[in-house]
Amino acid sequence: MIKKIAILTSGGDSPGMNSAVRAIVNTAFKKGLEPYLVYEGYLGLTNGNFKKAEKSDVKLIGSLGGTVIYSARFPEFKKVEVRKKAIEKLKEEGIDALVTIGGDGSYIGASKLTEMGIKTIGLPGTIDNDIASTDYTIGFHTALDTIVRSIDQIRETTESHNRATIVEVMGRFCGDLAIHAAIATGAQVLSTSERKLTEEEIIKESQKARKEGNRSIIIIVSEYLYDVNALAKKIEAETNIETRATILGYPQRGGRPTAEDRILAGRMGAFAVEKLIEGETGVAVNIVNNKLTTKDIMEVVSMNRPNKDELFKQYDLIK
Numbered sequence: 001m002i003k004k005i006a007i008l009t010s011g012g013d014s015p016g017m018n019s020a021v022r023a024i025v026n027t028a029f030k031k032g033l034e035p036y037l038v039y040e041g042y043l044g045l046t047n048g049n050f051k052k053a054e055k056s057d058v059k060l061i062g063s064l065g066g067t068v069i070y071s072a073r074f075p076e077f078k079k080v081e082v083r084k085k086a087i088e089k090l091k092e093e094g095i096d097a098l099v100t101i102g103g104d105g106s107y108i109g110a111s112k113l114t115e116m117g118i119k120t121i122g123l124p125g126t127i128d129n130d131i132a133s134t135d136y137t138i139g140f141h142t143a144l145d146t147i148v149r150s151i152d153q154i155r156e157t158t159e160s161h162n163r164a165t166i167v168e169v170m171g172r173f174c175g176d177l178a179i180h181a182a183i184a185t186g187a188q189v190l191s192t193s194e195r196k197l198t199e200e201e202i203i204k205e206s207q208k209a210r211k212e213g214n215r216s217i218i219i220i221v222s223e224y225l226y227d228v229n230a231l232a233k234k235i236e237a238e239t240n241i242e243t244r245a246t247i248l249g250y251p252q253r254g255g256r257p258t259a260e261d262r263i264l265a266g267r268m269g270a271f272a273v274e275k276l277i278e279g280e281t282g283v284a285v286n287i288v289n290n291k292l293t294t295k296d297i298m299e300v301v302s303m304n305r306p307n308k309d310e311l312f313k314q315y316d317l318i319k
């Protein structure tokens, strides 16, 4: 029987994390549990930076971006002696279980705690949509909307100036943000780690788009693939198409969560508490065909992401 549960957010913040925290706290109270808020992810867990939650802590937070309990990248948590310190802090407070909201790195941290005897459950909180077991992660749709709105604006100036613009989007090594944004905006060129174009191919596709009569050419690329400023100069030199580059950067991570992300986070939060009460541990929550499921967290981390061929095919048809 669990009594006290701790909640933390970890890794890159994502819109909807607050909706998840609110749902977990409110569900915990309704089920007679005592929820605790951990500040700054595994860093705060290790330092005992947590407090007993009150209902007022989560009032009106569901519509806010970022994470009100803060996040951290804390690589030291990979060391067993650091995790032992965190476990001591949990035990001192009599906390039985931990809900981790974060990406795959945060999931590995949770699974290591499970191996060391702590009950854990993970919620997928990352804009990247790079967790293979779930159709969507919390924050993906908000980030996608932000990207699409930005590219609509970039399209207007690009069209006005008869230019090409390279737009670099986040996603770590998962192309979901880039592919979906390309479908939504009609970008003429798309390159992601799943289907990476050479610089020469990007130049060729841009020339083709210009020959087809486009004044504005939008080239969406995933982060970590190119030096986009150098690539813009190369395109301009080789094609005579005036070219600019924009790295969309951190605005993609912020902003108020869309209704979709709030609902996803809320449902996952309530479900996670129910599953902990039923005795599940070492699992991650997923949404698959609009149904909530759980899966062993280590299995989730080692799963291959679904093949994107169909999405690319549809993008090629639509653009």
Ligand SMILES: Nc1ncnc2c1ncn2[C@@H]1O[C@H](COP(=O)(O)OP(=O)(O)OP(=O)(O)O)[C@@H](O)[C@H]1O
Pocket: 010, 011, 012, 013, 042, 043, 072, 073, 074, 075, 076, 077, 078, 079, 102, 103, 104, 105, 106, 107, 108, 109, 110, 112, 125, 126, 127, 128, 172
């Ligand atoms: N192998 C590991 N063992 C223990 N803890 C880990 C491990 N990998 C990551 N963590 C913990 O999880 C935290 C978050 O991981 P990471 O920085 O990879 O982000 P993430 O959860 O994958 O989210 P994002 O989608 O933003 O990358 C790390 O800072 C660290 O505290």
Ligand SMILES: O=P(O)(O)OC[C@H]1O[C@](O)(CO)[C@@H](O)[C@@H]1O
Pocket: 012, 073, 103, 126, 127, 128, 170, 171, 172, 223, 253
């Ligand atoms: O905030 P940081 O540590 O610079 O991390 C940036 C990374 O985090 C994410 O925003 C989320 O994982 C990635 O898209 C990006 O590569």
